[in-house]
Amino acid sequence: MSSRGRLVLLRHGETEWSATGRHTGLTDVPLTTAGEDAARAVAPLLARFDVVATLTSPLERARHTAGLAGLAAEPDPDLLEWDYGGWEGLTTPEIRERTGDPAWTVFRDGVVPGATPGESVEEVAARAARVLARAAPLLAGGDVALVAHGHLLRVLAATWLRQEPRLAAHLLLDPAHVGVLDEEHDLPVVRAWNLGAAG
Numbered sequence: 001m002s003s004r005g006r007l008v009l010l011r012h013g014e015t016e017w018s019a020t021g022r023h024t025g026l027t028d029v030p031l032t033t034a035g036e037d038a039a040r041a042v043a044p045l046l047a048r049f050d051v052v053a054t055l056t057s058p059l060e061r062a063r064h065t066a067g068l069a070g071l072a073a074e075p076d077p078d079l080l081e082w083d084y085g086g087w088e089g090l091t092t093p094e095i096r097e098r099t100g101d102p103a104w105t106v107f108r109d110g111v112v113p114g115a116t117p118g119e120s121v122e123e124v125a126a127r128a129a130r131v132l133a134r135a136a137p138l139l140a141g142g143d144v145a146l147v148a149h150g151h152l153l154r155v156l157a158a159t160w161l162r163q164e165p166r167l168a169a170h171l172l173l174d175p176a177h178v179g180v181l182d183e184e185h186d187l188p189v190v191r192a193w194n195l196g197a198a199g
Contacts, residue, residue, distance in 0.1 A: 005139040006191060007132075007181040008049050009157065010147045012057075012065040013039040014175040018150070021091045023106070025084040026116060028059045035061075038176035039068035041197035045178060046070060048199070052142035055079060055131065057149060065176065066147040073147055076134070078127040081149035085111040085118020106151065107169035121155065125165035128156035150175070157181060160188050 013035030017024040031039065046069055056066045056073035057080050066073040087095050087106070096104045111118035135144045146153065154168035160181045161167070173179055173194055182191040 004183060005050065005052065005141065005143040007135060007139070007160065008046065008051065008143050008145045009153045009173070009179040009181065010042065010046070010065065010069060010071075010145060011150050011153055011173050011175055011177055012059075012061045012147065013037075013068070015061055017089070018175055022089050023084045023087050023091070023095075024149075025081045025088050026059075027088060029061060031061055031064055035175060036064070036068055038197065039065040042176050042178065043068070043070040045195060045197060045199045046145065049145070050142040051145045053135075053138045054145040054147060055135070056147040057081065057152070059149075062147050062149065066145075069147075069176075071145055071147060073145070076131060078130045078134075079146060079148040079152060080127075082106070082121075082124050082151045082155075083111070083116050083119040084114075085116055086114030087111045087118075088114060088116070105169060107166045121165045121168075124152060124155045125159050128152065128159040128165075131156060132160060153179065157190065157193075161190070162188060 013031045015029040017029045054071040054073040055076040056062045058075040138144045154171045155165045158167040178195040179193045180191040
């Protein structure tokens with residue numbers, strides 16, 4: 001194991017939109033009661049880490065999750081979820097019906113402009129890289145927690161691994177679940193992934 005700290009990724013708890021599979025980018029949907037309970041339940045797992053700093057998405061669902069999980073967090077706008085543009089609020093089956101593409105995925109095919117312009121996966125990865133650059137000096141003192149959103153954290157993990165951002169399609173991260181990024185022999189690694197409250 002590296003002598004440096006680890007990155008501890010926490011996805012926000014369940015919302016009504018996440019529970020129904022709706023793409024939830026910049027719309028600030030609150031946690032459900034189950035989402036709040038799950039955020040509290042993950043606190044003992046997070047307490048096992050030596051967290052010296054926490055950054056969070058400025059959206060309420062992430063900030064609220066951080067607080068319920070016992071983390072004092074500083075907002076970082078680069079931890080916002082993917083801007084889904086015209087696909088905001090829609091499920092994957094709905095988008096596949098609209099596009100006529102039964103294999104559509106956001107990671108492969110991206111988004112279209114809507115009320116917001118939307119982002120490419122490369123733009124999301126660029127934001128993730130900026131977060132990693134800010135976290136890097138903090139890791140010398142211990143573990144750094146990042147509280148944010150499913151797709152953003154998956155892209156961040158791919159970026160940490162120095163892989164193409166589309167690898168994120170293969171890194172499922174459930175609400176109120178944790179991923180741990182580390183280094184071994186100077187190589188970026190996934191130490192653990194999709195840990196729930198039981199660890």
